Amino acid sequence: MRTIPAQTIIDKVAEMCIAANRELPEDVLRTFKERQAAEDNPAAKETFRQLLENAELSRETGLPLCQDCGLAVFFVEMGEDAHVDGMSLRQAINEGMVKGYKEGYLRKSSCDPFTRKNTGDNGPAIIHFDIVPGDKLKIWMMAKGGGSENMSRVMMFPPAAGWKGLREFIINRVAEAGPNPCPPILVGIGIGGNFELAAINSKKALLRDIDDKHTDPDIAKLEEEVLAAINKLNIGPMGLGGKTTCLGVKIMVAPCHLASLPLAVNVQCHSARHKEVVL
Amino acid sequence: MAEYHLTTPLTDADIEKLKSGDVVYITGTIYTGRDAAHKRLTDSLDKGEALPFDLKGALIYYVGPSPAPPGRPIGSAGPTTSYRMDSYAPRLHSLGLKGTIGKGKRSQEVKDAMATNKAAYFGATGGAGALLSLAIKAAKVIAYEDLGPEAIRELTVENFPLLVINDCHGGELYTKPNLEAALAG
Numbered sequence: 001m002r003t004i005p006a007q008t009i010i011d012k013v014a015e016m017c018i019a020a021n022r023e024l025p026e027d028v029l030r031t032f033k034e035r036q037a038a039e040d041n042p043a044a045k046e047t048f049r050q051l052l053e054n055a056e057l058s059r060e061t062g063l064p065l066c067q068d069c070g071l072a073v074f075f076v077e078m079g080e081d082a083h084v085d086g087m088s089l090r091q092a093i094n095e096g097m098v099k100g101y102k103e104g105y106l107r108k109s110s111c112d113p114f115t116r117k118n119t120g121d122n123g124p125a126i127i128h129f130d131i132v133p134g135d136k137l138k139i140w141m142m143a144k145g146g147g148s149e150n151m152s153r154v155m156m157f158p159p160a161a162g163w164k165g166l167r168e169f170i171i172n173r174v175a176e177a178g179p180n181p182c183p184p185i186l187v188g189i190g191i192g193g194n195f196e197l198a199a200i201n202s203k204k205a206l207l208r209d210i211d212d213k214h215t216d217p218d219i220a221k222l223e224e225e226v227l228a229a230i231n232k233l234n235i236g237p238m239g240l241g242g243k244t245t246c247l248g249v250k251i252m253v254a255p256c257h258l259a260s261l262p263l264a265v266n267v268q269c270h271s272a273r274h275k276e277v278v279l
Numbered sequence: 280m281a282e283y284h285l286t287t288p289l290t291d292a293d294i295e296k297l298k299s300g301d302v303v304y305i306t307g308t309i310y311t312g313r314d315a316a317h318k319r320l321t322d323s324l325d326k327g328e329a330l331p332f333d334l335k336g337a338l339i340y341y342v343g344p345s346p347a348p349p350g351r352p353i354g355s356a357g358p359t360t361s362y363r364m365d366s367y368a369p370r371l372h373s374l375g376l377k378g379t380i381g382k383g384k385r386s387q388e389v390k391d392a393m394a395t396n397k398a399a400y401f402g403a404t405g406g407a408g409a410l411l412s413l414a415i416k417a418a419k420v421i422a423y424e425d426l427g428p429e430a431i432r433e434l435t436v437e438n439f440p441l442l443v444i445n446d447c448h449g450g451e452l453y454t455k456p457n458l459e460a461a462l463a464g
Binding site for chain 1: 314315318342343344345346347348351354355356357359360362382383384402404405406407408409410412413425426427428429442452453454456457458460461462464
């Protein structure tokens, strides 16, 4: 049994919360540059110019990329042969998150759903645990903003809807969201599973790199086809028109009940902030 | 598309010349306010209480900034999605509010209220909060401090860069998505 001190987890999590909010991932930056060059619409080009300048400024000054530093979402894989010393893993991750959001001057965006009173520390973190073989601890952190999350949906289709029904729903959802979720967006899609698994998978799918191709070539083809279709909407960067409404579509599939065809569409803004760490 | 430099408070004449797509640089004082602050402003109006700032000629920026690090007046400060304030905006426009700043679509009721009361809706670049903060020279909480990031702040801005999304003549910069082409694949 391997022992991981809770303090190590606290410090690493704090670090990754701050870094995620200041450093846009390389794949996102690279895609911005490619799409900026590909756009004909001056407003689209100018939006990309501002987003690239913003990313540079954030990295230099430490000001967060976006004032909405998000709810902190974690996906955790805990090895069966590892053990956390000092406090529970959940507590350590939450304490690390609170520390990072405080020390990084990040906005605390968590509140009571009825009174709307701010919890003051961005807590509690939203954590999805998985137990896996081995003695490693792997943590992914996403800073997920409210504007794009609000545009997301879960829909329980009957099996007869088929891929045609899912495809229509996804495209309609992006069209309806329009400029609201800060396009160009990424779209995470959970297909199958059940009500909650589809939603979790749609979010997990967003952790993949933009260039990452799905291991199943049939699903990879669907991802490409939906991406191309969404980019015909002409919503464009910040809704000002253009070829780039979406930077990537990522699908995660799970077996489902005979009676259902669950679909979750998780919309991610262009500020696709995430980090991962292995302990 | 024209470019204007405007100073607050805004007048009817300032608004009437604006067309959707124009670039506007604002200098002067603007007020922050988002979901919870709008609820409180409306509650105050219902009770006949005075508001924490004068709505006449004012601009409200839909933003909840991140905390100011040492040596800066404010943290990141980009726009939040505007539709959540749609139910509150018409009443504020009828009381003299000349403009709102945010991102995303507005309801027909808000567009009608802007036409009736000569007001405009401005877009700032979402997700560029660090960059936009450079145009904010000072920030002071003037109401609802307990709301934290949602408190009303008075911002002193210099050449704050905006795009006119909806003008007071019915013009709109956002176009309808080409759904047919997308569904056809």
